[in-house]
Amino acid sequence: MSAAPQDGRPSDIQVREAQVSFRDVALEPPFVISGRPLTHITAVTVRVDAQTRSGRAVAGTGAGMLSVPWSWPSAGLGLEARERVMRELVQLLAAQATGSSLRGDPFVLWRPLYDGLDEMLERTARHAGIDAIPRLAGLLALGAVDNALHDAWSRAAGLPLTSMYTAEHLREDLGCHGEAGEGLHxxxxxxxxxxxxxxxxxxxxxxxxxxxxxxxxxxxxxxxxxxxxxxxxxxxxxxxxxxxxxxxxxxxxxxxxxxxxxxxxxxxxxxxxxxxxxxxxxxxxxxxxxxxxxxxxxxxxxxxxxxxxxxxxxxxxxxxxxxxxxxxxxxxxxxxxxxxxxxxxxxxxxxxxxxxxxxxxxxxxxxxxxxxxxxxxxxxxxxxxxxxxxxxxxxxxxxxxxxxxxxxxxxxxxxxxxxxxxxxxxxxxxxxxxxxxxxxx
The missing domain is CATH 3.20.20.120 (Enolase-like C-terminal domain)
Structure with missing residues (x-):
């Protein structure tokens, strides 16, 4: 069985605010993949302002890349429209992280966003008047938000991030992802x-x-x-x-x-x-x-x-x-x-x-x-x-x-x-x- 959730840790955080910014990056020369020239890609940066259990303020920054041709190669929308939808998804996920009452390690904060991604994609697709948005596009939109959560968590503890992925700092093991994850961090x-x-x-x-x-x-x-x-x-x-x-x-x-x-x-x-x-x-x-x-x-x-x-x-x-x-x-x-x-x-x-x-x-x-x-x-x-x-x-x-x-x-x-x-x-x-x-x- 997966380890049961434990009491809060001093390193736990809760997101208070989030800011999202985008940057268009031109590829010169274009990167040709399977006959399709990739001419630009969007860099995204998310900053979260969070608070520890003791009330101390801490900020974290996460970055990602929104590659529409890679994550969403075809649809009823043009390339620019798909780009706008992916940017909207980042904004929606950042707002969802901000609106959560959860306090914990970044895996605790990330999991509801990940588990609810299909529903968000379906809702956003209906609003855009299309059949579906690929889950891969949703993962790229979620990536920068998640990265900011880990950054803030590490800075709140003042410890190297990779030293914190242990039972000492995490509420659960990976048993929620199947038997192979039981007891594993x-x-x-x-x-x-x-x-x-x-x-x-x-x-x-x-x-x-x-x-x-x-x-x-x-x-x-x-x-x-x-x-x-x-x-x-x-x-x-x-x-x-x-x-x-x-x-x-x-x-x-x-x-x-x-x-x-x-x-x-x-x-x-x-x-x-x-x-x-x-x-x-x-x-x-x-x-x-x-x-x-x-x-x-x-x-x-x-x-x-x-x-x-x-x-x-x-x-x-x-x-x-x-x-x-x-x-x-x-x-x-x-x-x-x-x-x-x-x-x-x-x-x-x-x-x-x-x-x-x-x-x-x-x-x-x-x-x-x-x-x-x-x-x-x-x-x-x-x-x-x-x-x-x-x-x-x-x-x-x-x-x-x-x-x-x-x-x-x-x-x-x-x-x-x-x-x-x-x-x-x-x-x-x-x-x-x-x-x-x-x-x-």
């Missing part, structure tokens, strides 16, 4: 913080590999490798097997003379069927065994709303780990992923600290693989993502860091505040010791 599975994080360099479908193929002002893969030493590459695929095979080979030919220690991950962005993807891997394994051995994992190869054949996916996962990304929108999915054939999940800080902490704990306890991605996070959201990557029990060391490629200007304030986080040397960034709050790393 998120801090039980965290690792000692890493001081260096290898950078995973993204390659959009149209990104140039060599200088002679690069347009003016656009850097080639060769240039990135020579200047930063990146050696973990994430390749976006198109779903056209023959073209993707040639692209993978071209990347390998270009990169390995510069970085013999090259590692690859493949992200088809839902563009494949499992049989076709299996044939692609057959070809690479047969004709390019050295290249095939450099592939770490596959990320969300099939459409997010498709239920895979368990035997077929299990056979694929036995060759190369296959991770769920866009299809992961409910914590309850973790209990069935292994039976469905998945190897593990992708964690994104922009879905919220509670979601990330619960996911890593339950996935680790079940022996599933974990990778962390950042959804082109900038500034505070990037700082949070890197700090999270430093302590998560990830299965591969590299952390996605797309904004240095596509939105470098949006990290100007971060560069002044924490220059090591925007300086890549020998393929890695340095992170400092954990202090407190979701942004102090």
């Amino acid at each position: 998120p801090g039980d599975t965290l690792r000692r913080p890493r001081s260096q994080l290898p950078v995973q360099h993204a390659l959009g479908v149209g990104d140039p590999l060599t200088a002679d193929l690069a347009a003016a002002g656009v850097r080639s893969l060769e240039d990135w490798i020579r200047s930063e030493g990146v050696h973990h590459l994430k390749l976006k695929l198109t779903g056209e097997a023959s073209a993707d095979i040639e692209r993978i080979r071209a990347v390998h030919r270009t990169a390995t003379p510069l970085r013999p220690d090259l590692r690859l991950s493949l992200d088809p962005n839902e563009a494949y069927t499992l049989p076709v993807l299996g044939e692609l891997l057959d070809t690479l394994e047969r004709e390019d065994p050295v290249l095939f051995a450099a592939i770490d994992y596959l990320e969300q190869p099939i459409p997010r709303d498709q239920t895979p054949d368990p035997l077929e996916l299990s056979r694929l996962s036995a060759r190369i780990p296959v991770l769920l990304d866009e299809g992961y929108s409910r914590l309850s999915q973790l209990s069935t992923l292994r039976d469905e054939g998945w190897s593990g999940v992708v964690i994104k800080a922009v879905k919220g600290q509670s979601h990330a902490m619960i996911t890593q704990a339950l996935a680790s306890a079940a022996g599933m693989r974990i990778a962390i991605q950042d959804l082109t996070a900038v500034d505070l959201a990037l700082e949070h993502s890197l700090g999270l990557a430093a302590v998560l029990p990830v299965s591969w060391p590299a952390v996605e860091y797309n904004s240095r490629q596509y939105a470098a200007a949006a990290n100007a304030q971060l560069a002044q505040r924490a220059p090591d986080l925007v300086t890549v040397r020998d393929g890695s960034v340095r992170v400092g010791p954990v202090s407190r709050g979701v942004h102090d790393i």
Whole structure:
């Protein structure tokens, strides 16, 4: 049985006010994913003013990213209208957190928001005159609010955030998420913080590999490798097997003379069927065994709303780990992923600290693989993502860091505040010791 709620802790908080702000971030050059150019993304910041049990005032700040094309790729609404709806959702969730009489740790404050998300999405969709809003879009809207709750909680206690995910500070274990969570707390599975994080360099479908193929002002893969030493590459695929095979080979030919220690991950962005993807891997394994051995994992190869054949996916996962990304929108999915054939999940800080902490704990306890991605996070959201990557029990060391490629200007304030986080040397960034709050790393 899950541990019963206990009396209040001195670190418990109650939200009094919340403020939300948005920032439009242009991607230059556009990030091409499955033939769709992503030209902008919205950064969101939430500040909560809270009060401890003793009446002391404390503030917390949370950041996130609202990527409409990623979280809500199609609807009866245009892109700008979907953007407005997602911004409205953040406002609604912040107001709901403010209007709550709950006092407790951030998981206690977050859970009613998470449990009521479907109802809020249905209500908002009716108001917008559309059939539905994807739950993934709702998770991104909730993420910044949740991150602010954790930040305020840590600052109220004056303790490093990751040191507080224990029975001493939390009212409940994770038993409410199933038997696997009974007696388990998120801090039980965290690792000692890493001081260096290898950078995973993204390659959009149209990104140039060599200088002679690069347009003016656009850097080639060769240039990135020579200047930063990146050696973990994430390749976006198109779903056209023959073209993707040639692209993978071209990347390998270009990169390995510069970085013999090259590692690859493949992200088809839902563009494949499992049989076709299996044939692609057959070809690479047969004709390019050295290249095939450099592939770490596959990320969300099939459409997010498709239920895979368990035997077929299990056979694929036995060759190369296959991770769920866009299809992961409910914590309850973790209990069935292994039976469905998945190897593990992708964690994104922009879905919220509670979601990330619960996911890593339950996935680790079940022996599933974990990778962390950042959804082109900038500034505070990037700082949070890197700090999270430093302590998560990830299965591969590299952390996605797309904004240095596509939105470098949006990290100007971060560069002044924490220059090591925007300086890549020998393929890695340095992170400092954990202090407190979701942004102090």
